[in-house]
Amino acid sequence: MSGEALLSVEDVVVDLPTPRGNLRAVDRVNLSVGAGRTLGVVGESGCGKTMLSRAVLQLLPKKAKLRGRVMFDGQDLVSIDWESLRKLRGRSLAVVFQDPMTSLNPVLTIGTQLIETLQEHLELDLAAARRRSIELLAAVGIPAPEQRLLQYPHQLSGGMRQRVAIAIALSCEPKLLIADEPTTALDVTIQAQILDLLAREQRRRHMAMILITHDLGVVAGRTDEVAVMYAGRVVERAPTPALFKKMRMPYTEALLAAIPKLDTAPHTVLPAISGRPPDPTRPMKGCSFSPRCRYAVARCHGEKPELTEAETPAHQYACFHPIEIPDAVPA
Amino acid sequence: MMLQSSPTDPLLKVENLVVEYVVGGKTVHAVSNVSLEIARGETLGLVGESGCGKSTLGRAVLQLRQAQSGKVLFDGNDLTAMRGEAMRKMRQRVQLIFQDPIASLNPRRRIGDIVAEPLVIAGIKDPEQRKRMVSDVLTAVGLDPALVMGRLPHEFSGGQCQRICIARALVLNPDFIICDEPVSALDVSIRAQILNLLEEMKARYGLTLLFIAHDLAVVKAVSDRVAVMYLGRLCEVGPSEQLFAKPAHPYTALLIEAIPVPDPDMRPAESVAVGEPPSPIAPPSGCRFRTRCPRADAKCAAEVPELRAVAPGQYAACHHPLT
Amino acid sequence: MATLELDLAEEAVSAPTRKGRRLGVLFWAAIGWMLFVFALAIFATVLPIPDPTTMDMLERRAPFSALHWLGTDGLGRDELSRLIYGARISLVVGLCAPMIGLTVGGALGMLSGYFGGRFGSFVVGVMDVLLAFPPLILVLAVIAYVGQSILNLTLILGVLGIPAFMRVARAATLTLSRREFVIAAQALGASHARILIRELLPNVILPLFAFFLLGVAITIVVEGSLSFLGLGVPPPISSWGSMIGEGRESLDVAPRLAFMPAIAMFLTVLSFNLVGDTLRALTDPRQGAL
Numbered sequence: 001m002s003g004e005a006l007l008s009v010e011d012v013v014v015d016l017p018t019p020r021g022n023l024r025a026v027d028r029v030n031l032s033v034g035a036g037r038t039l040g041v042v043g044e045s046g047c048g049k050t051m052l053s054r055a056v057l058q059l060l061p062k063k064a065k066l067r068g069r070v071m072f073d074g075q076d077l078v079s080i081d082w083e084s085l086r087k088l089r090g091r092s093l094a095v096v097f098q099d100p101m102t103s104l105n106p107v108l109t110i111g112t113q114l115i116e117t118l119q120e121h122l123e124l125d126l127a128a129a130r131r132r133s134i135e136l137l138a139a140v141g142i143p144a145p146e147q148r149l150l151q152y153p154h155q156l157s158g159g160m161r162q163r164v165a166i167a168i169a170l171s172c173e174p175k176l177l178i179a180d181e182p183t184t185a186l187d188v189t190i191q192a193q194i195l196d197l198l199a200r201e202q203r204r205r206h207m208a209m210i211l212i213t214h215d216l217g218v219v220a221g222r223t224d225e226v227a228v229m230y231a232g233r234v235v236e237r238a239p240t241p242a243l244f245k246k247m248r249m250p251y252t253e254a255l256l257a258a259i260p261k262l263d264t265a266p267h268t269v270l271p272a273i274s275g276r277p278p279d280p281t282r283p284m285k286g287c288s289f290s291p292r293c294r295y296a297v298a299r300c301h302g303e304k305p306e307l308t309e310a311e312t313p314a315h316q317y318a319c320f321h322p323i324e325i326p327d328a329v330p331a
Numbered sequence: 332m333m334l335q336s337s338p339t340d341p342l343l344k345v346e347n348l349v350v351e352y353v354v355g356g357k358t359v360h361a362v363s364n365v366s367l368e369i370a371r372g373e374t375l376g377l378v379g380e381s382g383c384g385k386s387t388l389g390r391a392v393l394q395l396r397q398a399q400s401g402k403v404l405f406d407g408n409d410l411t412a413m414r415g416e417a418m419r420k421m422r423q424r425v426q427l428i429f430q431d432p433i434a435s436l437n438p439r440r441r442i443g444d445i446v447a448e449p450l451v452i453a454g455i456k457d458p459e460q461r462k463r464m465v466s467d468v469l470t471a472v473g474l475d476p477a478l479v480m481g482r483l484p485h486e487f488s489g490g491q492c493q494r495i496c497i498a499r500a501l502v503l504n505p506d507f508i509i510c511d512e513p514v515s516a517l518d519v520s521i522r523a524q525i526l527n528l529l530e531e532m533k534a535r536y537g538l539t540l541l542f543i544a545h546d547l548a549v550v551k552a553v554s555d556r557v558a559v560m561y562l563g564r565l566c567e568v569g570p571s572e573q574l575f576a577k578p579a580h581p582y583t584a585l586l587i588e589a590i591p592v593p594d595p596d597m598r599p600a601e602s603v604a605v606g607e608p609p610s611p612i613a614p615p616s617g618c619r620f621r622t623r624c625p626r627a628d629a630k631c632a633a634e635v636p637e638l639r640a641v642a643p644g645q646y647a648a649c650h651h652p653l654t
Numbered sequence: 655m656a657t658l659e660l661d662l663a664e665e666a667v668s669a670p671t672r673k674g675r676r677l678g679v680l681f682w683a684a685i686g687w688m689l690f691v692f693a694l695a696i697f698a699t700v701l702p703i704p705d706p707t708t709m710d711m712l713e714r715r716a717p718f719s720a721l722h723w724l725g726t727d728g729l730g731r732d733e734l735s736r737l738i739y740g741a742r743i744s745l746v747v748g749l750c751a752p753m754i755g756l757t758v759g760g761a762l763g764m765l766s767g768y769f770g771g772r773f774g775s776f777v778v779g780v781m782d783v784l785l786a787f788p789p790l791i792l793v794l795a796v797i798a799y800v801g802q803s804i805l806n807l808t809l810i811l812g813v814l815g816i817p818a819f820m821r822v823a824r825a826a827t828l829t830l831s832r833r834e835f836v837i838a839a840q841a842l843g844a845s846h847a848r849i850l851i852r853e854l855l856p857n858v859i860l861p862l863f864a865f866f867l868l869g870v871a872i873t874i875v876v877e878g879s880l881s882f883l884g885l886g887v888p889p890p891i892s893s894w895g896s897m898i899g900e901g902r903e904s905l906d907v908a909p910r911l912a913f914m915p916a917i918a919m920f921l922t923v924l925s926f927n928l929v930g931d932t933l934r935a936l937t938d939p940r941q942g943a944l
Contacts, residue, residue: 044518157607158381187380187545190607192589214519217591241595256593258523260552266571267530270552272523276488393841422843435834439856448852449842499838 005032005071006208007056007176012068014051014060021281025051025064027232030307033225035175036206038199040219040240042255043229046277049212052229053180056210057095058085073175091121094174096198098181100161104153110137110164111149114171121172136167140197159190163197170201176208183218195222216256220244225314228252231278231288234307238315248310248322251289287319295321340407341368342507342539343392348401350384350391357612361387363563364401366638369507374533374540376554376571378547378586382611384563385543389509392541393427394418405507423453426500430512432492436484442469443480446499453503468498471535472528490521497528501536509541514549526553547586551575556644559583562611562619565638569645579647582620618650626651681932684925691922695741703735707890715908727897727911728904736892737918743893744919747808747877752869754812755819760862762816763823768831768850778824781817789814794885802888807880811873822865826858860933867930871923878919894919 014026026048033039043049054060056070058077070077072093077085097103105113111133118129130149137145140163153161162182169177179198183191199222202209211223219226219240227237228249236249247253257271264270275292278284286301287293293300299320307316350362361384369375379385390396392403394410403410405425413421426449429435436445446465455461466476472494484492493513500508510529514522530553533540544550550557551571558568559582567580578584606623609615618636621627630650638646694701704722710730718725724733766777796810830836831854839849874894880886881895889896894915901912 044520159607187608188547189380189585189589191591195591215591216519216593220591220593220595244593244595255520258520259593260523260526260546260548261593262548262551262575262587262590264548264552266551266554268552269527269530270523272527273520274524276490276521277518390837395837395840419843422841427838427841429834429838431834435838437835437839437853437857440852448839448844452842452844452848496838 006035006073007210008032008069008071009052009056010069010071012052012055012066012070014048014055015065015067016051016061017063017065018281023280024232024283025280026055028068029229029232029234031227031234031237033176033208033210035208036202037225038202038209038211038223040223040226041210041212041229042214042216042219042226044214044277046231046280047229048232048280049229050180053095053178053210053212056178057089057093087121090117090174091172092175094169094172094177096162096165096169096177096179096182099185100158100165101153103165104161104168106153109150109152110156114149114164114168117168117171132171133167136171137164139201140164140167140170141193142167158186159194162186162190162194166194166197166201170205173205174207176210177202178210178212180212181214182211184213184215191218198222216259228255232280233288233318234316235289235319236317237307238310238317242310242312242315246311246315246324248315248317248324249319250293250295250321250323253323254292254294293321295323297321342371342406343369343541344402344404345388345392346402346404348388348391348403349399350387350396351399354612359611360563360614361611362391362398363614365560365563365565367558367565367568369539369541371539372537373556374542374554376550376557377541377543377560378545378550378557379560380545380586380608382562382608383560384611385560386511388560389427389511389541389543393422393425393509395427419452423449423503424505425507425509426503426505428493428496428500428508428510428513431516432489432496433484435496436492438484440483441480442482442484442487442495443476445484446480446495446502449499449503464502465498468502469495471501471532472498474498488521489517490524493517493525494528497525497532501532504536505538507539507541509543511543512545513542515544515546522549529553547575547590559586562608562614564619564635565648566620567645567647567649568638569642569647573642573645577642577653579641579645579652580620580649581624581626581651581653583647584653585623618648677932680928684928687921687925688929691741691918692745694738695745698735698738698742701735701738703738704732706731706735706739706892708732715904715911724914725908725910728900733911733914736897737894737915740892740894740897740915741918741922743804743887743891744874744877744895744922747804747811747887747893748870748874750808751811751873751877752815752819752866754809755815755869756862756866758812759816759819760823760858763820763825764827764850764854764858766820767824767827768846768854774824777820781820784814785817793880797885802885804887804891807877807886811876815869815873818869819862819865823858823862826861827854830854830857864930864934867926867933871926871930874919874923874926 009029009031012026012029013024016023016025029052031039041049041052051060055066056077060066066078068078072088114133114136115126115129118124118132124132133149134145137148142148142160142163156164182198183194186194195218198209201207211219213219223240225238226240226243227234228251229235230251236243236247236252243252254271254273258273260270273292278288286303287305290296290300297320305318305320307318309316345365345367348362348365351358351360365388367375377385377388387396391398398411401411405421408421410421443465446469447461450461450464465480469476469479474491474494487495513529514525517525526549529540532538542550542553554571556569557571557574559566559580561582567574567578567583574583575587578587609622615622617633618627618631621631624631634650636648636650638648641647641652708731710726712730713722713726714728714730716722716726722732722734724737727733727736762777766774792814793810797806800806836849836853839853877886877893878895878898881893882899884899886895887893897915898912901915904911
């Protein structure tokens with residue numbers, strides 16, 4: 001683990017009041033990313049990964065309550081003033097969202113959106129901003145960039161739109177890029193291209209990146225560290241090779257096993273995870289995964305496990321009965 | 332009058348199907364001259380990316396979409412020529428499962444009524460008998476009828492709704508089910524459950540399936556044979572294991588190589604995927620994949636490749652196949 | 655083996671989306687007022703109130719008293735019973751006219767939205783023509799031709815309301831026709847009639863009903879305005895509108911004669927608006943859940 005963490009999420013809790021009761025979307029999450037490193041955040045819908053990214057960006061819904069600290073480049077994003085936050089967003093802290101059709105303004109041209117961002121943050125004049133926009137579009141692999149400046153988002157395909165969104169995100173040379181399911185809405189061949197693009201740009205700019213996805217395959221080759229989330233908490237966290245080879249959390253194992261892989265023979269029964277993800281408005285006393293876990297014992301239902309270290313301090317898991325260890329280990 | 336073809340004949344035969352429609356004055360060539368066969372008891376996987384026409388093909392087979400030309404023969408009967416009562420009877424043997432399970436259920440009707448609907452349309456008058464059949468099929472898909480029948484769809488999760496949709500498709504004991512992206516909208520951990528369920532139902536009810544999806548690994552897990560579609564045409568058809576082990580068409584190879592593999596040692600090389608799929612409004616001449624194919628040449632632009640055998644049981648539409 | 659979801663018991667019991675949206679105090683107050691007015695109107699004939707047409711020339715514009723709770727009007731008729739009988743008229747016209755719009759417009763909207771094509775365009779075209787016609791002129795012309803009566807008034811107001819209902823129904827049907835559950839029904843071989851009645855109607859009726867309540871509010875005001883101008887219900891039948899019109903003459907002496915029917919109308923229209931709005935808000939986010 002090189003260097004100081006650029007982003008450090010410390011004990012963040014996000015609560016959302018809903019008609020059905022309080023929803024704890026994020027439950028005491030601790031994460032960090034160093035400069036030039038990629039953190040993958042993996043989880044299914046409802047696990048809190050999107051809320052977590054919103055919490056980092058301070059873009060939570062109005063009714064949400066946030067506790068904890070988000071240290072970015074030495075500043076606590078939770079407590080700084082609006083104006084400083086605004087200067088950081090787009091400039092040092094950039095985002096790429098899942099659906100480029102809704103994250104790009106459909107009534108403004110691509111050029112306008114790019115140039116606006118550049119002018120706002122880098123204070124370039126119109127001509128310089130325009131030149132830079134064309135460079136950026138070319139860098140993200142969009143053919144005929146001058147013509148694209150005049151086009152609207154709906155005139156481009158999904159993959160192109162996502163490239164534009166990435167260009168906008170990268171335009172001000174951010175230190176950290178958060179990519180929230182950037183390829184989920186795209187075809188698999190385009191997905192590969194977009195992920196390559198992100199990796200290439202990240203290496204070139206020595207940028208930190210958080211890649212949020214539900215697809216373990218996406219994080220496998222492209223991240224340095226992975227955090228697995230379930231029901232609002234981080235249940236396992238490890239350097240990527242360790243996560244896949246020496247996983248401890250039964251959920252991680254079950255998730256990996258449940259994905260059909262290309263080398264599985266057809267018609268094999270897949271090891272499915274029984275049951276379904278818990279209702280976040282009804283928190284459970286014990287481990288959230290225990291109703292679905294095949295290793296669960298009585299202790300799992302009664303007590304919530306905390307994150308403990310595995311063979312290295314970088315690898316942590318929250319489980320009373322982790323795999324590869326024959327007997328339950330007291331936390 | 333319904334014919335019955337012999338047991339060795341394919342259950343479904345699609346011949347030269349063409350589906351086009353007009354959008355804003357321009358013609359979209361959704362399905363261009365597709366022919367395929369599905370044997371009884373087989374699962375054919377149909378795979379391709381968005382815009383390739385696979386969903387349109389599925390709907391056209393069921394006559395939910397007007398085909399411009401071509402024939403669809405189900406058990407010897409030409410569906411394209413059937414109308415009215417005969418078509419309605421035929422529909423009871425062929426069912427469809429959709430991608431969005433929650434949108435597939437009428438939000439204002441109770442589950443019991445929704446699953447009983449096919450029975451009502453089929454003319455089963457006795458409410459007790461209907462109730463029994465609905466209970467049976469709900470239990471078969473792993474739901475407790477007593478807890479489920481009186482509720483509304485919004486009270487259930489995506490996975491449960493998909494089970495209900497499968498129950499609705501099974502209640503009339505059909506012969507053939509078209510699954511149009513049945514697990515794409517579901518969480519990863521639920522997908523495996525539903526795939527297992529489909530396999531189990533297939534065995535139990537003796538079904539033949541057409542499984543449409545964009546996820547190759549999912550398709551491979553359930554299919555005996557796989558057909559790959561690109562921009563309205565079939566690229567390659569073959570047995571699952573064989574096709575994935577030795578793809579003959581460059582597009583199949585491209586799809587396989589683009590899949591993210593959950594193995595950290597396989598660091599993905601810079602993908603050879605070039606460019607974007609062209610629009611089905613103005614597809615390239617000749618082989619439609621040629622604009623992205625590293626092996627394309629002049630012949631590919633001039634001549635449309637036909638499906639030709641490249642290995643036993645495996646057919647590819649390519650002038651320069653990989654094998 | 656497929657995994658069974660026997661844990662459905664816990665989830666099902668929690669019964670998530672109960673309509674737990676707080677229906678505020680205003681909503682219930684509005685419902686209360688509506689019920690009150692309805693009750694008065696329905697039971698008007700059995701209530702211990704004097705006949706609204708009996709004129710007592712000695713007690714003209716009398717103030718509130720034990721004999722006449724709300725006083726009398728310019729011709730000595732009991733104000734309270736005139737208000738109550740006026741409610742009858744306003745409600746009859748106010749409910750029946752939009753009912754015509756709801757049934758005819760709703761049906762046309764659903765059919766044109768579902769079938770589309772030339773038929774759909776034709777219906778929309780006809781409705782556009784009807785909408786383009788200045789409504790007041792149409793009302794005046796028809797009334798001048800066939801005469802003033804409650805029936806004629808209700809019919810013409812009803813017909814004028816058809817385009818609006820048609821649009822609401824058509825919009826809802828267009829959105830719903832594309833949803834997969836409609837395609838699923840078609841795939842099952844359901845007839846068009848069955849799809850329209852069993853699948854689409856239960857979903858379309860909600861926004862239509864919410865719109866209906868707003869339509870009632872508007873119709874009461876329109877009828878009131880026409881009666882105020884003397885073009886609505888013919889005398890001696892009184893509606894709130896005509897009472898306001900008659901009260902104009904006494905504004906300097908007894909302003910209550912104009913204000914009381916105005917307040918009654920105001921409260922009733924407001925109630926229908928509130929309930930209609932609340933229902934519309936309830937039915938929309940239903941699909942969006944959390």
